[in-house]
Structure formats: C-alpha cells, structure tokens
Amino acid sequence: MTKFFTYEERLILQKHLKNNHSFKxxxxxxxxxxxxxxxxxxxxxxxxxxxxxxAPYNPCRNRGFCKRKNLCGRQCSRNSASYCRFCQKCNEVCFDFLEERCLSRYHAPYVCNGCE
Known part of the structure; x- marks a missing residue:
C-alpha cells in the first residue's frame, strides 16, 4: 500500500465522493x-x-427572499440591479446579513457536492 495517489486514483476517488461512498x-x-x-x-x-x-457570489443566508434596496448607495457594484441581493458590497452594510456556510466541509467526507 503506497501513500501516494496517482492521477487515475484521484479520478476514482472523485467518482466515489460524488456517489457519497465512505472512505472505507x-x-x-x-x-x-x-x-x-x-x-x-x-x-x-x-x-x-x-x-x-x-450575478456575483452572495453568501447571505437571506439572499433568496431579501427585498432590501439601495443599501450601499452610489458605490453599488450593480447599479442596474433592483435588489441588494445581487450586489456583493451590500453585504458589508446590511444589518440582516447572515453568512451561510457549508457545514459538510468540516466533517467527513470533507466535500460539498451541492446541498440536498
């Protein structure tokens, strides 16, 4: 048993992780x-x-239903957007901002292949 992974072994590992197989x-x-x-x-x-x-990345937990508008004023990176959920900078000034974190990265299998 070698400790090093070949490219082919990494591809097999990736396939198994996508299929939710255990490390065993x-x-x-x-x-x-x-x-x-x-x-x-x-x-x-x-x-x-x-x-x-x-749309830019928005880690706010409320982004799907947020109705806030024009929080960052003239500095907005998305002036054409009607809602702040489409702007990255608005997260810095919004008092309702709650960062959404993927908890599956902190326990086995340490990967997130999309939420269920």
Missing amino acids: EIGRELIKHPTTISREVRSHMFELASGYPG
Missing part, C-alpha cells in the same frame, strides 16, 4: 487505508465562491 469503501477499491483517503481529500480541498450566471 473507497479504500477497499484503491487498496489504501481510510486515513490515507481522508488525508488526501483534506489536503486538496478548497472553497469555490461562485454566483449563478450574471
């Missing part, structure tokens, strides 16, 4: 200890902050 199941196929799998995932994880097409 993945380890059986790759002939690696589950701890090795866990360390590989944790050492290569990152958070990608992206919005949907045409």
Whole structure:
C-alpha cells in the first residue's frame, strides 16, 4: 500500500465522493487505508465562491427572499440591479446579513457536492 495517489486514483476517488461512498469503501477499491483517503481529500480541498450566471457570489443566508434596496448607495457594484441581493458590497452594510456556510466541509467526507 503506497501513500501516494496517482492521477487515475484521484479520478476514482472523485467518482466515489460524488456517489457519497465512505472512505472505507473507497479504500477497499484503491487498496489504501481510510486515513490515507481522508488525508488526501483534506489536503486538496478548497472553497469555490461562485454566483449563478450574471450575478456575483452572495453568501447571505437571506439572499433568496431579501427585498432590501439601495443599501450601499452610489458605490453599488450593480447599479442596474433592483435588489441588494445581487450586489456583493451590500453585504458589508446590511444589518440582516447572515453568512451561510457549508457545514459538510468540516466533517467527513470533507466535500460539498451541492446541498440536498
């Protein structure tokens, strides 16, 4: 059992993580200890902050139903937008801002493939 992962093994690991398999199941196929799998995932994880097409990333928990307008005034990065939920800067001045965090990144399998 080697501790290093080849490119092909990383592709297999990615496939299994997408299918919600445990580290133990993945380890059986790759002939690696589950701890090795866990360390590989944790050492290569990152958070990608992206919005949907045409809108910037907005981490506010209330973004889906927020009706606030013109909070950041003339400095607004989205002057054409009618609501502040389409502007990144409005989060800095909004008193209703609650940051939404993906909690699945803090426990096994340490990845988030979209919320259910």
